Amino acid sequence: MTSQAESAESSPALHEEHESPKRVRVAAWAADPITLNGLTQALMGRLDVFVATGELPADVDVLVVAADRVSMDVMVNMRRAAAQCSAPMVLVTNELDRTQLLAAVECRVVAVLHRSAATEERLVSTIDVVAGGGGLLPPNLLGDLLRQVQNLHEEVLAPRGLNSSGLTSREVDVIRLLTEGCDTEEIATRMCYSERTVKNVIYAMTSRFNLRNRPQLVAYAMRSGII
Structure with missing residues (x-):
């Protein structure tokens, strides 16, 4: 009679069925330490989180940036992060000037969340979408971005x-x-x-x-x- 252990070994599909899905690897950066701590605490139980205080690892899937507003310093840090790795970016902010939209896209921002709407569940869901190759923009920002792209084409290209x-x-x-x-x-x-x-x-x-x-x-x- 075949033992239970032998049966399990002879059935690779059984092992695959119980394998844990690969966790998304996230790098988190925030404009202030309190926000960074809250951001990492919100994500740590659900994702593999790396605090982006220096050089970013090459295997990061998504970069999450949180700031009250996108100031010049924040934009500089976003550009630096975009230069270090090719991961798409989720931006969590209270204020994004419409004139900064194209600059944000150049930093590989593909999703924007208002801080008041960035619950743990919503943030993790957005990260999953971005890690899968998708993007999320509020309708007003999407409309502004499309108009700016059209203007860029008509006036420059x-x-x-x-x-x-x-x-x-x-x-x-x-x-x-x-x-x-x-x-x-x-x-x-x-x-x-x-x-x-x-x-x-x-x-x-x-x-x-x-x-x-x-x-x-x-x-x-x-x-x-x-x-």
Whole structure:
């Protein structure tokens, strides 16, 4: 007769069923020690929390920043954190000036919670959404952000012949043809350019984005949603 231990060992699915889900790893930063203490205490029982007082670890899933208002000092710290790791950011604040929205997005802020609404349950839920690749913005901030993006396109990018990716329509067309497997000669023929012009366009793009070759350029464009 097979023992219970042997049965358990022979059934890998049984072990998988009881494995604990991976806990989200969170780095927490706040503008003052009292807020930081409250933030870490709220999260510590539910998540793996790292207090962001220095260099951020590379395996952080989400960065949570809490401040009464987004002052210049807070924005500097957000930029520093964004430079240290690629984790998305949750911003908990009482006051976010609408003119700071794009700057916050550049720091990888993908969710904003008003401090009065940032209960433990709501904060953990928001972190879970962000860790899964989502984002949460109050409707008024989302509307402001979309208007600012539209203004940026109309006033800065469009007059220079650029789109939101920082590429011209000609550059996008070249990348699309590269994706189809076209070589320099084929691209030049289809776009009515010289081969030298095509080579210059490709070189300009690979240099701008610090890429080594054409396959990397295509991969970058696909990853960034350019094509």
